[in-house]
Amino acid sequence: MKSKFSYFSLLYLVCLLNAQYSGDEVIWKAVRSFYNYDTGKAISILNNARIDYPENPTVHLTWVAARWLHSQAHDPLDVTWHTLNKDIDLVIPIYNELIDKFPEDPNYELYLGSTIGLKARVSLGRKEWLNTLLWGYRGFKIILNVAENNPEIVDAQLPLGIVEYYSGMSNSLVRWAASGMFGLNPSTVSGEKKILKAAEKGQWSWIEAKGTLAFMHLWINPKPKFALLFSHDLVSNFPKRYYYRVLYTESLLNNSLMTDAYQSLQMLDSMFSDLTDIHKDWYLAYRKYEWALYHYLNNDYPLALSSLDIAINNYGAELDIILGNAMLLKGKIHDLLGERSFAIEYYRKCIQLDNYSYAIKEAEQYIKKSFRK
Numbered sequence: 426m427k428s429k430f431s432y433f434s435l436l437y438l439v440c441l442l443n444a445q446y447s448g449d450e451v452i453w454k455a456v457r458s459f460y461n462y463d464t465g466k467a468i469s470i471l472n473n474a475r476i477d478y479p480e481n482p483t484v485h486l487t488w489v490a491a492r493w494l495h496s497q498a499h500d501p502l503d504v505t506w507h508t509l510n511k512d513i514d515l516v517i518p519i520y521n522e523l524i525d526k527f528p529e530d531p532n533y534e535l536y537l538g539s540t541i542g543l544k545a546r547v548s549l550g551r552k553e554w555l556n557t558l559l560w561g562y563r564g565f566k567i568i569l570n571v572a573e574n575n576p577e578i579v580d581a582q583l584p585l586g587i588v589e590y591y592s593g594m595s596n597s598l599v600r601w602a603a604s605g606m607f608g609l610n611p612s613t614v615s616g617e618k619k620i621l622k623a624a625e626k627g628q629w630s631w632i633e634a635k636g637t638l639a640f641m642h643l644w645i646n647p648k649p650k651f652a653l654l655f656s657h658d659l660v661s662n663f664p665k666r667y668y669y670r671v672l673y674t675e676s677l678l679n680n681s682l683m684t685d686a687y688q689s690l691q692m693l694d695s696m697f698s699d700l701t702d703i704h705k706d707w708y709l710a711y712r713k714y715e716w717a718l719y720h721y722l723n724n725d726y727p728l729a730l731s732s733l734d735i736a737i738n739n740y741g742a743e744l745d746i747i748l749g750n751a752m753l754l755k756g757k758i759h760d761l762l763g764e765r766s767f768a769i770e771y772y773r774k775c776i777q778l779d780n781y782s783y784a785i786k787e788a789e790q791y792i793k794k795s796f797r798k
Contacts, residue, residue: 448474451473451474455491461666462666462667463665465495471488489540493509521537524537531571538565545560565588583620583634588607589609589611632663636669639659643679644783649679652672653677657673667697667700670692678719686719709735709736710739713732716732717751717754733754736751737755745780749785
């Protein structure tokens with residue numbers, strides 16, 4: 426369930442608006458800093474911006490996000506949840522005051538909904554399931570109300586699109602909740618259109634929108650050319666963000682651009698040493714999986730299996746999408762080597778993750794009939 430719920434952690438960080446406010450250019454400097462893993466610089470910029478531009482709707486939630494990302498990279502999980510919850514509780518009253526002061530401006534309501542929604546992420550991290558639902562519902566209803574009454578706010582389409590997309594591929598209970606509780610259309614087609622609109626026209630949300638689309642077109646509904654388009658834009662704008670380099674590397678591999686993929690893999694290796702210890706624990710498996718995929722595509726199965734074993738046995742990331750793909754690839758290689766029992770074992774492990782990825786569909790197919798390249 427982790428990978429399904431993790432998308433909701435994005436919903437409340439990226440509801441950023443297309444209105445122009447004093448201080449936007451300063452906040453953009455902070456955004457670019459924390460997307461390039463310089464969260465300390467981002468926090469410093471935002472500490473000053475909150476004093477200089479206290480009425481900017483973006484600054485307070487962006488400050489929360491920067492401190493959260495910084496804590497994720499440096500602190501134990503319990504410290505991270507404590508920091509995030511404390512910062513949210515500090516910011517919610519500020520947005521309430523701004524709403525009272527500027528009742529005609531929907532931007533402040535949208536940021537209030539986004540901040541309240543982040544409380545759901547804290548509850549999720551602490552495995553407080555009822556509070557996760559309650560805070561998520563409260564925050565999302567505010568976002569939905571603002572979006573419906575202000576269609577010109579393009580960036581608000583992203584959280585709506587994400588919920589529509591993932592509820593559209595979920596079970597009947599989730600689809601009912603999306604339509605009955607939130608009044609949304611649980612549809613992958615409708616959801617993707619909203620996400621794409623945010624990617625193309627959003628002032629702030631285009632970053633997470635393109636990351637979401639690259640993710641979807643690599644591992645949920647594979648469209649390698651689209652994944653390459655979005656991931657290339659992300660690494661061009663944020664060259665130090667390791668996750669975007671992972672997206673780009675896999676996009677190159679899935680488009681059979683092997684020379685460029687090899688160069689990108691080398692960049693993953695060189696960038697790895699600059700990560701914090703926590704990020705290294707997270708991304709070691711990602712890096713090894715990408716190398717495994719490269720070796721597999723070059724028909725070097727022993728090297729691929731060696732990298733896959735490291736990825737699977739050292740998996741420390743919250744999202745299990747890469748883990749499922751690593752298990753699927755290991756199953757495929759065992760099939761190619763004529764080791765059917767081992768292949769079935771890893772197909773079953775992949776399926777047990779139950780994360781709605783395309784890898785599970787493939788694993789279900791290859792359990793019935795062995796994989797052939």
